[in-house]
Amino acid sequence: EAGVAQSPRYKIIEKRQSVAFWCNPISGHATLYWYQQILGQGPKLLIQFQNNGVVDDSQLPKDRFSAERLKGVDSTLKIQPAKLEDSAVYLCASSLDQGGQTQYFGPGTRLLVL
Amino acid sequence: GENVEQHPSTLSVQEGDSAVIKCTYSDSASNYFPWYKQELGKGPQLIIDIRSNVGEKKDQRIAVTLNKTAKHFSLHITETQPEDSAVYFCAADDNSGYSTLTFGKGTMLLVSP
Numbered sequence: 580e581a582g583v584a585q586s587p588r589y590k591i592i593e594k595r596q597s598v599a600f601w602c603n604p605i606s607g608h609a610t611l612y613w614y615q616q617i618l619g620q621g622p623k624l625l626i627q628f629q630n631n632g633v634v635d636d637s638q639l640p641k642d643r644f645s646a647e648r649l650k651g652v653d654s655t656l657k658i659q660p661a662k663l664e665d666s667a668v669y670l671c672a673s674s675l676d677q678g679g680q681t682q683y684f685g686p687g688t689r690l691l692v693l
Numbered sequence: 694g695e696n697v698e699q700h701p702s703t704l705s706v707q708e709g710d711s712a713v714i715k716c717t718y719s720d721s722a723s724n725y726f727p728w729y730k731q732e733l734g735k736g737p738q739l740i741i742d743i744r745s746n747v748g749e750k751k752d753q754r755i756a757v758t759l760n761k762t763a764k765h766f767s768l769h770i771t772e773t774q775p776e777d778s779a780v781y782f783c784a785a786d787d788n789s790g791y792s793t794l795t796f797g798k799g800t801m802l803l804v805s806p
Contacts, residue, residue, distance in 0.1 A: 583736070621699075621782045621796030622737065634791045670736055677791050681727070684736030 581605065583685035585671050591691045597659040600688045604652070604673030611648055612682060613656050614670040622670055628654065629677055661692045695720040695787045699797025706773050707805055714800045716783035717765040725786040726759060726766050727794070732779045740781075741768070773804045 584603040592598050604611050609630050614622035625644065627635040630651040639646070643662070648654040658665055668687040674680040696719040706712050718726075724745040729737035743750045743757045743766065750757050754773075759766040770777055780799045786792040 619798070621697075621784070621798050623796070624793055627791060627793060629791070635789075635793055672736075680792070681739050681742070682794065684729075684738065686734070686736050 583671055583673055583683055585669075585685040585688055587688055588686065589689045589691075591693065592661055593693050594663055595660040597657065598661055598690065599658075600656045600669050600671075600690075602654045602656070602671030602685060604654070604671070605683055608673035608675055608683075609651070610674045610677045610680070611654050612672040612674075613646055613654070614672065614684075616668040616670055616687070618667070625656070627677075634677070658690075661690075663692050666690055666692045695723060695785055695793075695795040697783060697785050697795050697797045699783050699800060701800060702798065703801045703803070705803045705805065708773060708775060710773055712770045712773050712777070712802055712804075714768045714781055714783070714802075715765060716767070716785075716797050717763075718785040718795075719764065720785065720787055721761075721764065723785040723787065725792060726757070727784050728757060728768050729782045729784065729796075730779045731782065731799070737782060770802075773802075775804050775806050778802055778804045 611628045613625045616622045625639045626646045628648040631648045646656045670687045672682040672684045674682045699716045727742035730740045731737045754771045756769040782799045783797045784794040
């Protein structure tokens with residue numbers, strides 16, 4: 580079974596630029612998550628999708644971050660404009676469904692904002 | 694919202710020793726408590742989880758215990774090996790129906806040969 584795929588793996592941008600990350604979840608998984616992991620900390624949930632609908636985006640900085648999950652499969656996370664404090668690893672995860680289901684993580688995208 | 698505290702932040706042991714990592718949580722309605730292992734440059738990988746209707750779960754050298762009254766749970770690794778060296782995260786869900794996970798800050802485990 581293929582795991583969660585993410586691209587790019589690394590990205591370096593200057594502040595105020597835009598950046599987008601892509602995630603392809605495990606086939607058949609209805610729930611998709613985007614997490615932000617700052618160095619030395621645990622992952623923090625940014626947004627959670629159930630199929631193509633948002634079920635939790637309470638911690639997403641909506642003035643600069645946006646995310647979509649077209650057709651309930653792939654997802655993109657965008658930052659516009661980026662700030663220095665956005666430097667982090669952005670992890671995508673998926674689960675068969677919500678409600679205590681195992682979350683499978685992708686390798687992450689490492690973002691450095693200069 | 695849920696708050697998860699994890700201790701210690703770093704743990705060094707000799708190969709063959711046991712390692713214990715402890716977490717506390719704040720939301721008494723939490724029902725699901727997974728543990729993840731994260732190696733350098735990789736995403737977190739689930740190693741074991743426990744649900745609130747169980748007090749202990751074991752999988753070979755790894756075990757997790759849960760005390761719902763005290764709102765704490767622990768990861769126990771026996772007969773540690775150098776390949777166990779990684780960062781370990783505990784997490785707790787919020788029982789909202791969406792099972793949003795809140796993670797601890799992580800424990801860096803170093804197993805010396």
